[in-house]
Amino acid sequence: MIEITDPTVRLTLDHELVGEEVQVGAKLFSDAKGWYLHPGCLPDETVMYRVYSYTEGNNTRSGNLNSGVTILSPVTVAGECNMTRGHWHEERACVEFYYGLSGTGLLMLMDESGRTWAEHVFPGSVHHIDGHWAHRLINTGDVDFAVGACWGCNAGHDYRAVEQLPFGARVFKEKDGSISVVAENRQGGEVTQ
Numbered sequence: 001m002i003e004i005t006d007p008t009v010r011l012t013l014d015h016e017l018v019g020e021e022v023q024v025g026a027k028l029f030s031d032a033k034g035w036y037l038h039p040g041c042l043p044d045e046t047v048m049y050r051v052y053s054y055t056e057g058n059n060t061r062s063g064n065l066n067s068g069v070t071i072l073s074p075v076t077v078a079g080e081c082n083m084t085r086g087h088w089h090e091e092r093a094c095v096e097f098y099y100g101l102s103g104t105g106l107l108m109l110m111d112e113s114g115r116t117w118a119e120h121v122f123p124g125s126v127h128h129i130d131g132h133w134a135h136r137l138i139n140t141g142d143v144d145f146a147v148g149a150c151w152g153c154n155a156g157h158d159y160r161a162v163e164q165l166p167f168g169a170r171v172f173k174e175k176d177g178s179i180s181v182v183a184e185n186r187q188g189g190e191v192t193q
């Protein structure tokens with residue numbers, strides 16, 4: 001007879017990772033307002049998105065993996081769709097998978113020359129992200145946008161490079177609900193749609 005146990009971590013029907021080893025964080029508007037074209041007038045304590053992450057063992061060991069979920073609220077900032085901060089991996093060789101879980105949005109990608117493009121994300125979509133591409137999630141829908149992820153523990157997060165070379169486009173929700181993608185006015189790079 002073999003031993004059969006339950007896993008210590010699970011994904012709820014609301015796409016939250018639950019378990020003792022799960023790390024949970026919330027990004028508030030007070031920390032995010034600087035990424036938007038117009039800082040807008042949301043209360044500072046507005047939760048823009050929640051991040052759940054989980055691994056076992058050494059959380060920096062090459063070869064080990066993180067599993068995570070990001071859930072973005074359906075809010076806009078002066079019309080601009082809610083988005084994650086976006087990053088490259090410190091270790092550019094480390095790729096990442098994203099999986100659409102609920103809601104709809106965009107995965108914005110940018111190579112190191114600044115060329116920017118995006119993929120539609122929806123429940124069931126799968127996205128392979130090269131480590132040389134900066135990546136950012138954007139909620140274009142009217143409900144929570146949940147995306148699963150799996151990435152190497154030694155990948156790290158390089159936020160500074162995105163501050164030095166911002167993504168080449170911004171995404172807005174118009175009053176009629178339509179989505180518009182606007183090229184960012186910055187040096188370098190090109191935008192493809």
Ligand SMILES: [Fe+2]
Pocket residue numbers: 087088089096135151
């Ligand atoms: Fe990443």
